[in-house]
Amino acid sequence: xxxxxxIDDEDDIREVAALSLESIAGWQxxxxxxxxxxxxxxxxxxxxxxxxxxxxxxxxxxxxFKEMQKIPDLAGIPVVLLTAKVQGVDxxxxxxxxxxxxxxxxxxxxxxxEQMSDALGWN
Amino acid sequence: MPSPFQPxxxxxxxxxxxxxxxxxxxxxxxxxxxxxxxxxxxAAQAGALTPQLRQEAMETAHKLAxxxxxxxxxxGTDFARRIEHQLENDTPVDALQLAxxxxxxxxxxxx
Numbered sequence: 001x002x003x004x005x006x007i008d009d010e011d012d013i014r015e016v017a018a019l020s021l022e023s024i025a026g027w028q029x030x031x032x033x034x035x036x037x038x039x040x041x042x043x044x045x046x047x048x049x050x051x052x053x054x055x056x057x058x059x060x061x062x063x064x065f066k067e068m069q070k071i072p073d074l075a076g077i078p079v080v081l082l083t084a085k086v087q088g089v090d091x092x093x094x095x096x097x098x099x100x101x102x103x104x105x106x107x108x109x110x111x112x113x114e115q116m117s118d119a120l121g122w123n
Numbered sequence: 124m125p126s127p128f129q130p131x132x133x134x135x136x137x138x139x140x141x142x143x144x145x146x147x148x149x150x151x152x153x154x155x156x157x158x159x160x161x162x163x164x165x166a167a168q169a170g171a172l173t174p175q176l177r178q179e180a181m182e183t184a185h186k187l188a189x190x191x192x193x194x195x196x197x198x199g200t201d202f203a204r205r206i207e208h209q210l211e212n213d214t215p216v217d218a219l220q221l222a223x224x225x226x227x228x229x230x231x232x233x234x
Contacts, residue, residue, distance in 0.1 A: 010186060010190065011149075011152075012145065012148075012149040012152070012190055013189065013190055013193075015145050015148075016145055016190075016194075019138070019141050019142070019145065020138075023138055023141065055182075055185065083189075084185055084186075084188050084189030084204075086204070105188070105189030105190070105192070105193070106189055106190060106191060106197075107192075107193055108193065109138065109142060109193055
């Protein structure tokens, strides 16, 4: 069973993504509402992948990703960024960070797990 | 070698029901967000849209753009995205267009 950590400050996004990955894909899901909490959970649970929002207060997704790269145990965990920014310049900036993939909001809850699997080469 | 993706639930109806319950739960937050956009329209029409309110309205529109579509309201996402784009640069806000977009957003949600 895949183990996924979702990091998003918005309750509805976090809940729908968790619902989608748990009930559609049967994956085990951990959730965090901030980058700092996400790093703590990632360090203890070492999930197979992390789905993380870009825009979060205090520590945004790209900053959290960069902090994770400094920690050997976390640096190898693939991170998928989730963003509502649709402009090309933003997409290129996020892709250039070195994350595994960038997915876009709003996502389809019925296909989110499949999109993640495709993006991570799990298919 | 990881196994290919295999959905464990083949009952989209059950997932839709769960989504509907999450939508119901998110309605109070949605109403707060729409009220903030209404306030930004009133301020823009009065020529009193402060940078802070503009920023809050833009962030609110961004959140709505990212969430409404996943609940089955793609038009809501489109209108929220228009509002976000309208507010995200430093040019003066077209109050009439902002009001039209916020009204259209509300209409798309049947609220």
